Amino acid sequence: MTYPYDDFRGYLDSLDAAGLLVRVTEPVNKDTELVPLVRLQFRGLPEDARRSFLFENVTDGRGRHFDGGVAIATFAASRRVYAHALGAELDQLGAVWQRALGEPIEPKLVDTGPCKERIVLGDDIESTGGVDAFPHPISTPGFDNAPFLTSPYWVTKDPETGEYNVGTYRGMIKGPGRVGLQMDTPSQHIAIHLRKARALGVPLEVAVVLGAVPAVGLASVQKVPFGVSEYGVAGGLMGRPLEVVRCETVDLEVPATAEIILEGRIDPTHLEPEGPFGEASGYMGPRTSSPVLELTAITHREKPVVQAFISEFPPSESTLMRKIGFENVYRRFLQQSCNISSVVDVTFYEMATCNMFFVIRMKDPSPGQAWQALYAASGYEPSMGKYIVAVDDDVHPSDLGSVVWALSFRTQPARDVKILGDKLPRLDPSMPLAPGAPPVASGSAMLIDATRSHPYPPTSLPAEPYMAAALERWNRLGLGPLDLTVPVSGYELGDWTEENREEAALAVLGRYLETGAKLHGR
Incomplete structure (x- = not known):
């Protein structure tokens, strides 16, 4: 398999060509209208009818109009979209993940890339609007207290070993140069990096990737073991190395074709209130004390496309991404590890x-x-x-x-x-x-x-030959399509004797009175 995407924009064009993308060209307010429109398909359409959205004329509550656009539900609006993001057939999703987990491919460093088309450093972050200059949507209007980064890939290195971690954690926009970090639990790998940085008395260098080839995002939300680089898993998904470039102000490498890169440092000794935010549990998450990323640079493409995951109330894009990924990781863990x-x-x-x-x-x-x-x-x-x-x-x-x-x-x-x-x-x-x-x-x-702890009697459905004949007759009579639920026919589970089989065989031959006479004799 050859992975077909070199950047996020090319992937969006491919979604469009496949009929899996809705382009919205009329003005849409990112703070009040954008996510509710996409949310409707998760409340009112079957999964296979859901599509990705690209908003090309975005405004906000302050009357701003943004260059670029907002892409949402682009990785897992449905299984068809997810398969498209992997560049695989629907029946090959498991095989692609098993290959990626078993054969990771480390990234390839290149000199530069489209993510460097614009570079904003130092004091210019505040004067240009910083992270708030991009159209990050409010996910749960009426309840969220700010826009949050919902599909950020937080890139860090282990302060002791230098091993990379790329994880998806929500980020509250607190100012042009400040983004909150909510890690959910202290077992998250970025939380381990923060604890190590605190013990060493140093800040943790961070790069936040917004809008990359789907393999990066799908690896980022995966539950891989600590110390395994998600960049390597992304390469495994692609079947080739991910091209990365060096950051401007931190010692990290990021995808060369990304839409936006936020560079900065986190003081691991500093916490401040963050949230509340609409969570995937279906309830508002509480305000918590969380670290803050202080930006030192922003690099981005011309007219960048902001990516957002739609999460919050299940089912959602994030739950389908996790479902497919987690099922493969846990199966591999239990079978092999x-x-x-x-x-x-x-x-x-x-x-x-x-x-x-x-x-x-x-x-x-x-x-x-x-x-x-x-x-x-x-x-x-x-x-x-x-x-x-x-x-x-x-x-x-x-x-x-x-x-x-x-x-x-x-x-x-x-x-x-x-x-x-x-x-x-x-x-x-x-x-x-x-x-x-x-x-x-x-x-x-x-x-x-x-699981059954001892032999069981057969399931109480007609045996397979009789159900197969019934299905043939059903179709011949034109009784309409069936969505058959497994099991369709009965089967043995250990507690069934040869006498039971003989008596059942006699019954369908009309010879059940012979069984009655036999039992009467007992």
Whole structure:
């Protein structure tokens, strides 16, 4: 596969050509009108009908008109859009991610790139409007207290090892040269870098990337192990090195074709109030005490396109991005790092923001393997997994009704449920914090083994030959299209004897009275 995009603009043109982009040319107020318009498709359209948006005539509450535009929902408005962002077919998403995670490709340094078309340094940041000169939208008008960067890729290096981290964390615009940083939990990798910088008594150098090739953004929101560079994962997604250039005022490298780069430093000893902000939990996140990025330079393309993720209430672009990415990372972790070969796949749920509830599907797990998988998944990321369920491979987690079936008839709560304490709460209003207080390990998790612990009788559906014949007749009678739910037909699960089979065979031949006579004789 050859990755087809060299920059964010080329990707937008490709979306347009594929019929996956809505171009809005009439004036739209970024503070009151932009996000609500896009939000409607997440409240009123099926996933496969959703598209990306590009606003080309943007205004704001102060009557300003902006050069460039705003692109939103451009990576994961739908699975079709997500596949387009990866440059892959829908049925190849898992294979592309497994290749990227297993074969990362480190970036290639080049002399310069389009992100250097305009360079603003030092005092000129204030006089030119700085970060506020760009049309960053208000995500939850009526509740948010400012525009926030919602798709920023925060680039930092480990102060001890020099290893890169690229992560997506919201950023409150506080002034022309000041951006707040909300990290959600202290386990985030940029938070680890900040703690190391504080211990060394130095500021943390930062570059914030806005608008890059999709591979960078998709890697940035992924849960890769600490010390693994998201630049390498992005290269793995692309099948070639990402081209990067040196920053002007900090010792970092950034994507050469990015729309906007914000350079600066964070004083790890300084915190100040940030938020509230509409969160992916579906509730407003509280005001917290957070670090602040002080800008030292801004470089950008002419008429830059500002990218924004639509997140907040699920489902959203961010939940679909996390779902597809997390499912691949956790499957790889359990199968390869934990050597649990019985794991088939892992399913996350958008309405749980892909953080709170997920299901591990397993094929013929040996005794104890379900619990091994449950404990390992809970420990992989300390704030992930409030409810984690293990099911057999005949349960289809994409259908929540199938999961409820397993919970109802394959578990005994006293035997198959364990409660863990000391979990980090993750944007969870059921665990209210004091204003400005940091998260503490006071949350909990429920692990449920919903795999069969002994042989079961067959499922009570007609056997496969009879359902296949029924489907053929249904179609011949012209009764209309069916959206069949798995399982369609019955199957054995171990608790079924040869006598049971013989009696069932006699029944469909009309010879069931023979069985009645036999049983009467007993």
